[in-house]
Every structure is written in C-alpha cells, then in structure tokens.
Amino acid sequence: MYFGGRFFETPSLTWLMILLFVAAALSGCGGGPQQSERVTPVPPVPLPPPIPAADPVLLYNGVGTSADVLAVEAVLRTLGISYATADANQLNAMSEPQLGGYKLVIVPGGNSITIGDNLSANTAAMIRGAVQQYGVNYLGICAGAFFGGYSLHNGVNLTGGIAFNFYADEFKGIHKEPVTISFPTSGPLDVYWEDGPQLSGWGQVVAKFPDGTPAIVEGQSGKGFVIFTGVHLEAPESWRESMVFNTPVSVDLAYAGTVFQAALNATPLPHF
Numbered sequence: 001m002y003f004g005g006r007f008f009e010t011p012s013l014t015w016l017m018i019l020l021f022v023a024a025a026l027s028g029c030g031g032g033p034q035q036s037e038r039v040t041p042v043p044p045v046p047l048p049p050p051i052p053a054a055d056p057v058l059l060y061n062g063v064g065t066s067a068d069v070l071a072v073e074a075v076l077r078t079l080g081i082s083y084a085t086a087d088a089n090q091l092n093a094m095s096e097p098q099l100g101g102y103k104l105v106i107v108p109g110g111n112s113i114t115i116g117d118n119l120s121a122n123t124a125a126m127i128r129g130a131v132q133q134y135g136v137n138y139l140g141i142c143a144g145a146f147f148g149g150y151s152l153h154n155g156v157n158l159t160g161g162i163a164f165n166f167y168a169d170e171f172k173g174i175h176k177e178p179v180t181i182s183f184p185t186s187g188p189l190d191v192y193w194e195d196g197p198q199l200s201g202w203g204q205v206v207a208k209f210p211d212g213t214p215a216i217v218e219g220q221s222g223k224g225f226v227i228f229t230g231v232h233l234e235a236p237e238s239w240r241e242s243m244v245f246n247t248p249v250s251v252d253l254a255y256a257g258t259v260f261q262a263a264l265n266a267t268p269l270p271h272f
Contacts, residue, residue, distance in 0.1 A: 050100035050134055055082040056264065058102045060144075062088035064114030065107075068141065071234040072108045075256050081264065088118040096126045100134030104264045107144030109194070109232060115143060116153030124154040131158055132222025139263040142196040145228035149202070158221040164197035167230055168211050178245045181207040181215045181231060185270045189255060190247040192235035199228050204271035207231075216259070218269055225266035233259060 057076065061069045069085075076083050083106075086094070099105070105127065107115065116124070130136040138158060140148035148156050150163040169177065176194035183189075183206070198209055203219030203226070216229045232239070233256035237249045262269050 047100075047133055048097045051095075051097045053084065053098075053101040055084045056103040057081055057083035058099070058105050059083050059085050060087075060091060060105070060107045060115075061085045062091060062115070063118040064088075064112070064116075064143070065110040066143075068109035068232065068234070071232070071236055071239075072106060072141070074236065075234045075253065075260055078253075079257050079260060081260070092120050092123050094123075094126065096129045096134070099126060099130040100136060102130075102136055104137045104139060105130070106139045106260075106263075107141070107147055109142035109144065109196075112143040112146035112151065112155075113153045115147050116151055116155060119154055121154050124156050127156045128158060128221075131156075131224035131226065135223035137225045137263050137266055138221070138227075139260065140226070140228045141234070142194065142230060142232060145197050145199060145230055148226065148228055149197075158224075158226050159202040162201040164199055164201075164228075164230075167193065167196055167198040167209055167213065167215075169193075170195060176243075178240075178243050179215075179231065180210055180246075182210075183207050183270065184272045189233075189252060190245040191252055192232040192239055192245075193230070194232065196230035196232070197228075199230055203228070204268070206269045206271050208272070216269075218262070218271065225263065225268075227259060227263045227269075229259065 059069065059072060059076070073083070131138050138148055146155070146164055149159045150157045150161050155163070176192070178190045179193045180188045180190050198213035198215065199217045200213055203217035205214040206216040206218055207214070209215045215231050216227070218225070218227045220226070233252050235252065240249065259269070261267070
C-alpha cells in the first residue's frame with residue numbers, strides 16, 4: 001500500500017479488500033440470480049381455436065357506414081367472393097375466436113367517429129386480437145382506415161399508436177373530388193376521394209396522392225395483413241356525378257378487385 005510517499009506491506013488487509021470486492025461483485029446485477037432466486041418461465045396461455053366461418057369475408061355494415069357498403073358488395077360479387085355482414089350489435093356480440101374464423105374483415109367508408117362510438121372498446125380490442133393473434137386480414141377503406149388506426153373513438157389501433165389525418169384538400173374546404181394517385185410500377189389512376197385520410201407514418205406505400213402523401217398503404221400487424229386506402233377505388237359510376245375523371249370507372253373497379261384479393265390472400269402489392 002502506498003501512503004505518504006512510502007509503501008507499507010499489509011497482506012491481511014489486502015486480501016480482506018479482495019474478498020469484499022468479490023462478494024460485492026457477485027451480489028450485483030452481473031452476478032445473476034442465485035439458485036434459490038431462479039424463476040421458472042410461465043408458458044403463454046394458448047389461444048382458443050378459431051371457430052371456422054362459413055364465408056371468408058366479414059363486411060361491417062353497421063351504424064356509421066355509408067352507401068360504400070353497397071359498392072364493396074358489388075366488387076365482392078364480381079370477384080365471386082362470398083361474405084357475411086355484421087352490424088354494430090352483431091359485431092359487439094362476437095367473440096375473438098368467432099372473428100378469428102374469417103380470413104378478412106372489411107370496414108368500409110362512412111364516418112369513423114360514429115363507427116367507433118357504436119362499437120365497444122372490447123370489440124375494438126377483439127378485432128385487434130383477431131388480426132394480430134389469429135392472423136385475420138383487415139381492409140380499411142376511408143373511414144375504415146381511420147378506424148383501423150389509433151383513435152380515441154375506439155379505434156382498433158393496428159398501427160402501434162399511429163393515427164391518420166385527412167388528405168390535405170380537406171383543409172381547403174374540398175370534401176369530394178377526383179384525385180390522381182401514382183404507383184411505383186404502373187401508370188396513375190384518377191380515383192374518387194371523399195373526406196378520406198392520408199396514411200403517413202405506417203406501412204409500405206402502395207400509392208401516393210398528388211402531394212406525395214400515402215393514399216394506399218399495406219403491412220403486417222402481428223400475424224395479420226392490413227391494407228388501408230384513403231380513396232374509394234370501388235366507387236361506382238353514379239358517384240362521379242358531373243366530376244371529370246381521366247380514368248374509366250371500369251379501370252378503377254378492376255384495381256379495386258386487385259386490392260380486395262390482395263387483402264384476402266395477404267399478398268403484398270408493389271410499393272415504393
């Protein structure tokens with residue numbers, strides 16, 4: 001030991017300090033638990049098996065949805081995809097294994113606040129569990145995209161806390177119009193937009209609005225595959241009224257079919 005410029009031999013003290021140091025090290029975080037402190041991991045509780053549904057698709061048609069229900073049904077019929085419908089009371093009464101028996105849940109356009117306020121928080125959690133744990137896919141169109149993200153109005157929150165805002169033209173006082181959306185590997189489409197979201201902050205971008213914000217996105221949420229669209233690809237000719245579209249309605253409807261099938265089969269679309 002060095003003290004006051006001189007060395008002193010203190011072997012017993014030195015060994016005592018070493019022993020105290022070793023004991024302290026073993027008692028700290030790096031020493032790990034002692035045998036008596038080890039905890040046996042508890043295996044996760046297995047999920048109840050899903051209850052197989054007669055149809056692969058469940059379409060929500062309850063309070064808050066709009067005539068978009070009919071437009072979605074028309075596309076499903078054209079594709080030959082069978083589907084069941086559920087209103088708010090029916091969906092609120094379902095169990096997670098029941099919902100887990102479907103391949104795809106579709107929530108169409110309408111008013112996302114009204115949709116969420118007429119479904120319980122437990123129902124939103126059930127939908128999230130069906131997607132993330134059972135692997136049910138989700139297609140949210142316009143209001144259904146708002147509802148599928150984070151929202152204080154019982155949003156499903158498939159996005160890990162990401163909420164969506166309106167496409168910029170909403171803040172210019174425009175509520176419906178044709179918009180030109182662009183794609184990474186194909187030409188643009190003029191499509192119908194009505195009070196829909198831009199989908200920044202989540203997923204892979206499939207299509208973009210004219211200002212560059214995402215119009216269609218896709219991605220995984222747990223085990224489930226999710227597509228959100230802020231535009232109405234499925235809009236029929238009657239919705240166009242006197243507005244001018246450069247893309248024929250048949251072309252938009254054909255791409256709507258592509259998106260619906262991608263959502264059903266969990267097939268990623270080309271993205272930026």
